Amino acid sequence: MRSRALRSPRVRSRSSLQHGWRVARALFASQYALMLEYRAEILLWALSGLVPFIMLAVWIESPAGDALGMGPTQLARYFLAAFVVRQFTVAWVMTVFEEDALQGRLSPMLLQPLHPFWRYLASHFAEQAIRLPFVAMIASLFFLVLPWAFWVPNPQRALLALAATFLAFLLNFLIQCTMACLCFWSERVNALERLIYIPMLFLSGTAAPLEAFPPALRRMVEWTPFPLLVNFPAQLLSGGEVSIAAGFTALAGWITGLFLLMTLLWRIGVKRYGAMGA
């Protein structure tokens, strides 16, 4: 530590990238090792995201599915894509942050020269890495049961879907971080998570593709960030009709806005923070 403080600013700026890379690698490696212990739980978490499959069963059987203009094949692909996208956009910052704040673990974290949210980000990435084979297994099982739904997205669409899924994850992560900052004002932010979970279930496209909504409602929902979380990446992945430029613009806009809001809330909040029990 001392040697770093003694370095001249110029040398430091050159090595700051290297330093950042080292920190990132160490964070990811430690969080990966930690998450690896929870393999069974992660598998169960992955399985608990099966709602799109239930909805697929209802949509396929209902005449309302035909009226949508999506045949059974397109419906099956859409809901499988929605399942996969949801697996890689899960965030649980509010739960962990509330626990860390209540248990007093936040205080030592604040003393470190690293924003606590970076640690959470690393743990989310580590969890996704462990989740990957489970998701692949469930997807293969899906194609075994419904072989007619099998498809390989074209490379361009696949890349776009990957980018959209990553941005959707960042968006969800930032929503959670912003709300987690409210922990500085109230000790029970977890109850709020339940409230935000509801629109995520009904408006994100998990339970029904956005095309199924009445037009007026659909236009309203498109002003919220929720369809960006599942519907947009899932449509990209399943090869459905979607406006690519509008989707990415909206994602970028929401991510920037929430990042600024989160930084502001954090600055004000940290000043109020008096450590739990003090």
Add this chain to the structure above:
Amino acid sequence: MGNPLGRYLLTLRRLWGVALAMQLEYQVNLWLEVAAAVTNLLGSLLLLSLFFGGGRMLGGWSWPQALVVLGVYTLLEGITSTWLRPNLSTIVGHVQQGTLDFVLLKPIDSQFWLSTTRISLMGLPEIATGLGLMVWAAGRAGIRTTPWLLFQTLLMLLTSGLILYSLWFLVATTSIWFVKTWNATEVLRAALSSGRYPISAYPAPVRRLFTMVLPVAFLTTVPAEAILGRLTMPWLLLSLAVAFLCLALSRGFWQFALRFYTSASS
């Protein structure tokens, strides 16, 4: 105190009194829960309405009839948060910390103790919205209440509650071996969310799965049929049999699991 039933009832009264007093300290949470129940209901109604555009039916069920199913589902969700989740989540903690010893040593049945110690107010808004929706939708479907219908309804709601309890208890019991299987209840909850829709809305193979493997059909569709006055005697008897079987299974599995319980650190 001589009669055992009286002893159990007295225990329940004491336990729930304490639980309620503790929860009333967090009134803001309760209001949030009311808001959550209302938005959840609106979301479910929106989702269900998507299947009914242009005079369509869902698996042969009309809109008010399908609403009865949704009402039963909402009621069960409320029962889950009021009764099942707060109680059964403690089993994991008991196993982890070894405090299950204390429960086993009490002169009261351990399954009873673990299943009833706590009660949470958080599910009450959902219980209320579920009951309200059930009664309102039954009225819209043109149902006239008769004593026999009421009796059937209550009986089927009771069996569905008992089946739900048995499923939760079966999953919670596995924590005796694996300790951290609480997430498995999330899987169960997600699978049971299929009960939002009448069983006939699903393709035939899924329907068989939800009747014979995971008894979702008996949780919401059968009570809804009872409310709508079209439950046939064989289904009523079958439902009773399934409830009895599930309860016996949960009881037997718990006693089997206890044989493997070796307390923490030993």
